[in-house]
Amino acid sequence: MSMTIQLRDPAAPVGFAAAGEKIPSVARGVSQAAASVRRCICVSACATALLAWAAGQGVLQAETIAVPNGSFESPTPPPGFPVNTSIDSWQETPQPGWYDPDVFGGVTWDQLTGVFPNTAPGEPNHIDNLDGSQAAYLFAVPGAGLFQDYSSTDWNHPSPLHLFDAKFQLGMAYNLTVGVLGGSGMTDGASLQLSFYYRDAGNNPVTIASTDVTYSLANFPTITQLHDYQVSLPAVQAGDPWAGQNIGVQIAPTSLGGTYWDVDNVRVQAVPEPGSLSLLALGFGGLWLARARSRQSA
Numbered sequence: 001m002s003m004t005i006q007l008r009d010p011a012a013p014v015g016f017a018a019a020g021e022k023i024p025s026v027a028r029g030v031s032q033a034a035a036s037v038r039r040c041i042c043v044s045a046c047a048t049a050l051l052a053w054a055a056g057q058g059v060l061q062a063e064t065i066a067v068p069n070g071s072f073e074s075p076t077p078p079p080g081f082p083v084n085t086s087i088d089s090w091q092e093t094p095q096p097g098w099y100d101p102d103v104f105g106g107v108t109w110d111q112l113t114g115v116f117p118n119t120a121p122g123e124p125n126h127i128d129n130l131d132g133s134q135a136a137y138l139f140a141v142p143g144a145g146l147f148q149d150y151s152s153t154d155w156n157h158p159s160p161l162h163l164f165d166a167k168f169q170l171g172m173a174y175n176l177t178v179g180v181l182g183g184s185g186m187t188d189g190a191s192l193q194l195s196f197y198y199r200d201a202g203n204n205p206v207t208i209a210s211t212d213v214t215y216s217l218a219n220f221p222t223i224t225q226l227h228d229y230q231v232s233l234p235a236v237q238a239g240d241p242w243a244g245q246n247i248g249v250q251i252a253p254t255s256l257g258g259t260y261w262d263v264d265n266v267r268v269q270a271v272p273e274p275g276s277l278s279l280l281a282l283g284f285g286g287l288w289l290a291r292a293r294s295r296q297s298a
């Protein structure tokens with residue numbers, strides 16, 4: 001089937017009618033359509049300008065949310081000890097009924113997590129990109145994790161200190177980034193979960209976004225480099241049960257791995273969703289159009 005497309009005559013005049021000249025109805029339609037397009041362009045320009053203004057004001061910039069002891073710098077190990085099994089600001093996940101220290105070489109649940117100082121540069125296990133001078137270790141035992149939120153406690157404070165005071169805010173997306181290293185001799189496929197959670201009305205932690213880190217030699221070719229892994233939580237919506245609730249972060253092995261995970265430099269960022277601001281800008285544009293129309297008809 002052939003089809004012919006009639007192109008506009010390039011010689012035809014384009015422009016507005018002179019004063020007093022009668023405008024044919026088709027031309028009037030074209031003129032109105034052109035005006036409508038101009039209004040759309042104007043609204044679009046307004047939206048773009050508003051977004052540019054928002055970016056300039058820092059409204060669109062990501063906001064860093066400090067995680068107390070997110071770099072595991074405290075406490076330091078007692079003199080003569082290579083690690084400290086106590087970690088400030090972080091709470092250990094409770095010991096499950098199945099865990100028997102006798103089966104795990106006498107290692108108590110409490111000893112499965114702790115902090116350690118980096119070794120000296122040049123040592124075979126010196127971590128090149130460790131943040132500060134310490135990191136945390138977690139034996140690859142399922143559930144032997146660390147978590148923190150507004151209501152969590154730590155080894156030294158049985159009552160919450162409320163140091164991690166941040167909430168999931170409407171229209172903000174959240175990123176949790178953690179430097180991770182899989183220990184030498186780890187079982188292939190062993191996993192570690194990084195997650196965001198909130199507490200429900202019954203005070204139970206509810207995971208809302210997570211990333212599974214899987215051990216393989218390809219993912220962790222050395223024990224001298226931490227690799228960043230990220231959990232992304234989409235922009236919080238009004239109907240989300242976690243909207244306005246306190247932010248919780250958790251790091252926990254989810255399978256037996258034989259050795260250990262090292263983690264460091266826990267970072268949380270709140271990122272304004274550009275889509276929300278675009279809609280806001282278009283909303284302003286719509287209001288402007290409505291006002292312009294009401295002025296025209298008045």
Ligand SMILES: [Ca+2]
Pocket residue numbers: 070071072073130131132133134135264265
């Ligand atoms: Ca550190």
